[in-house]
Amino acid sequence: MAPAARRRTRAVLAGPLGIGGEYPVSVQTMTKTDTRDLEGTVAQLLCLQARGADLVRLAVPDEQAARMLSAIRRRVNIPLAADIHFDYRLALQALDAGVDKLRLNPGNIGSADRVREVARAAGARGVPIRVGVNAGSLEKRLRAGGVRAAALVESALAQARLLEAAGFTAIVVAVKAADVPLLLEAYRQVAAATDYPLHLGVTEAGTVTTGSVRSAVGIGALLAEGIGDTIRVSLSAPPEEEVRVGKTILSTLGLGPPRPLVVACPTCGRSEFDLQPVVQAVEERLEGVNASLRVAVMGCVVNGPGEAREADIGLAGGGGVALVFRGGKVVRRLRPEELLEGFLAELDDLLAYPGSPASRRST
Numbered sequence: 001m002a003p004a005a006r007r008r009t010r011a012v013l014a015g016p017l018g019i020g021g022e023y024p025v026s027v028q029t030m031t032k033t034d035t036r037d038l039e040g041t042v043a044q045l046l047c048l049q050a051r052g053a054d055l056v057r058l059a060v061p062d063e064q065a066a067r068m069l070s071a072i073r074r075r076v077n078i079p080l081a082a083d084i085h086f087d088y089r090l091a092l093q094a095l096d097a098g099v100d101k102l103r104l105n106p107g108n109i110g111s112a113d114r115v116r117e118v119a120r121a122a123g124a125r126g127v128p129i130r131v132g133v134n135a136g137s138l139e140k141r142l143r144a145g146g147v148r149a150a151a152l153v154e155s156a157l158a159q160a161r162l163l164e165a166a167g168f169t170a171i172v173v174a175v176k177a178a179d180v181p182l183l184l185e186a187y188r189q190v191a192a193a194t195d196y197p198l199h200l201g202v203t204e205a206g207t208v209t210t211g212s213v214r215s216a217v218g219i220g221a222l223l224a225e226g227i228g229d230t231i232r233v234s235l236s237a238p239p240e241e242e243v244r245v246g247k248t249i250l251s252t253l254g255l256g257p258p259r260p261l262v263v264a265c266p267t268c269g270r271s272e273f274d275l276q277p278v279v280q281a282v283e284e285r286l287e288g289v290n291a292s293l294r295v296a297v298m299g300c301v302v303n304g305p306g307e308a309r310e311a312d313i314g315l316a317g318g319g320g321v322a323l324v325f326r327g328g329k330v331v332r333r334l335r336p337e338e339l340l341e342g343f344l345a346e347l348d349d350l351l352a353y354p355g356s357p358a359s360r361r362s363t
Contacts, residue, residue, distance in 0.1 A: 003253050004226035009197045012128035012170045015079040015100035017055055019128070019172060020197025020229040025255050026054035027246035028199075028232040029239040030083070035065040035072075042075045044239065049078040051288065053243045055230070057081040057103060066090045069097035081130070088114040095121045101172075103130045106162035107139075119166035131159040132174030134203045135182065149185035152177065153193060160196065171196050172230070176203040180218040187222050197229035204234060211235040212245045220249050244287075258292035263307055263314075265299040273317045275299050278340055285347060295347070296325075313350050315343050326350065 011021025019026060029048060033040040035058045048056050060066050060082045073080065081101035082094035088109040091102055095118075102122060106115040122129055133155045135147045142151040152175040160171050173196045175186040183202060191198060202211075202218040215233045222228050231249070233242040250256035264279045279297050286295070296314035298304030308314025308325040315334075316323050322339055324332040324346050334342040 003224045003255065006226045006229075007191055007198075009195050009229060010169075012172060012197060013126065014055055014081065014128055017079045017100070023229070024257075025223065025228060025250055026230045027052070027243055027250065027256070028055045028057060028081070028230055029053050029242040029246070030057040030059070030232070030234075032239055035059055035061075036068055038068055038071055038075075041068075041072055045072070045076045045078060045080075048239055048243060049076065051240045051243045052247055052290075053078065053239075055079040055081055055101065056239075057083050057101075057232075059083045060090050060094055061085075063090065063093070066093035066097070069094055069099060073098040084109070088118050091118045092121055095125055095127060099127065101128050101130065105131055105133070105159045106166075107159055112162075112165070115162055116166040119163055119168035123168055123170070126170070128170040128172055129163060129168065130172040130174060130199055131163065132156045132172075132176065132199065133159070135177035135179065147177070147179075147182065149175075149182055149189055152182075152186040153190045156190060157193060160194070172199050173197070174199040174201065176201050178202065178204045180214055183218050184221055187227055188225075191227045198227060199230050199232065200228040201232040201234055206236060208235055208237045208241055208245075211237070215245060216249055216252075219246075220253060223249070223253055223255060257290045260286040260289055260291060260293040260295060262286065263294065263296040263298075263311065265297060265304065267299050273299055273322060273336055273339055275317075278315065278343060281340060281344055282347065285344060285351075289351065293350075297343075313347055315339075 009020040011023060012019050017026060031041055031044050033044050035041055045056055056078055079100040081103055082099045084091045084102060084104040086108055091104055133152055139155055142155055156173050156175050160173060163171055173190060175190050177183040200219045200222055202215045219231050231246050233245045235242050247259060251259035262283055265275055267275055275297055282295055294311040296307040296311035298307050298316045300318055304316030308316040309328050314325040322334045323330050
């Protein structure tokens with residue numbers, strides 16, 4: 001069953017990246033380096049761009065970090081967002097440095113005059129502003145009786161209204177929470193209340209394992225309902241892991257650019273081969289490949305031959321030998337000791353073949 005049709009929203013541009021409207025759902029992440037570390041930050045940004053990130057946010061905690069943004073901007077061409085809190089002057093410096101998006105809440109940067117100054121500067125440069133709240137930073141007046149979805153929505157829309165009062169409407173809204181049921185209800189409510197594009201994320205999601213699962217459940221459920229225009233998977237892990245998980249969520253739902261699908265045997269007592277190193281190596285080899293490619297790595301004769309035969313390239317073990325399938329036909333037999341290198345060689349040959357994997361399979 002395909003996801004529901006995307007909710008209709010306004011569109012904003014963060015540099016070349018379109019968010020909302022007819023633009024595809026994009027994947028964001030955030031640098032884990034100290035923004036004041038020029039070389040470390042640039043290196044991480046280049047890595048994230050190579051991994052397919054659509055936009056990267058940088059923390060700007062002080063003036064020294066803000067001053068570094070110009071140099072960073074000159075070294076990379078991926079869209080950049082500046083994360084600003086409390087000091088409106090940092091937002092102005094970030095805009096002068098050429099960032100493509102701001103993340104700030106107008107309510108915590110000072111007076112209405114200061115909000116208007118930031119709004120004018122952002123509007124003059126065509127830079128959108130993402131506003132929103134996390135459950136952990138909700139205003140005290142709205143926390144009575146515990147954090148509720150309606151309170152998150154009220155807070156986020158109040159922040160948006162401060163910008164609207166300054167004549168600014170290039171706004172993206174977020175209502176993040178660590179509690180997934182709370183998050184789902186908050187985003188459903190805000191989606192019904194406004195046509196601004198929505199930034200989805202499970203905040204403080206956790207480690208790669210728990211955070212990926214919670215993000216897939218929360219973000220995936222909303223995207224399946226047609227809610228959400230850009231996503232960020234928050235993990236206690238390197239940011240490239242956030243991009244990988246985000247891209248996987250989109251490809252699983254048939255959103256975003258095509259991505260390889262690896263069908264891997266969970267293994268059991270029937271498996272005659274150690275498949276874990278093969279699966280890991282295959283996923284590493286496919287990192288950054290944008291193609292609708294199905295790869296099967298199977299360990300026994302029950303489901304293995306069928307899955308391998310239906311894949312663009314597949315491996316199925318049994319009887320002391322592993323069969324390599326390409327386009328539904330057996331092209332090679334591998335002994336256990338040549339399993340890893342032999343299958344990767346076949347995969348590399350397929351990736352190098354001129355034309356799409358689908359056209360290769362049809363020959």
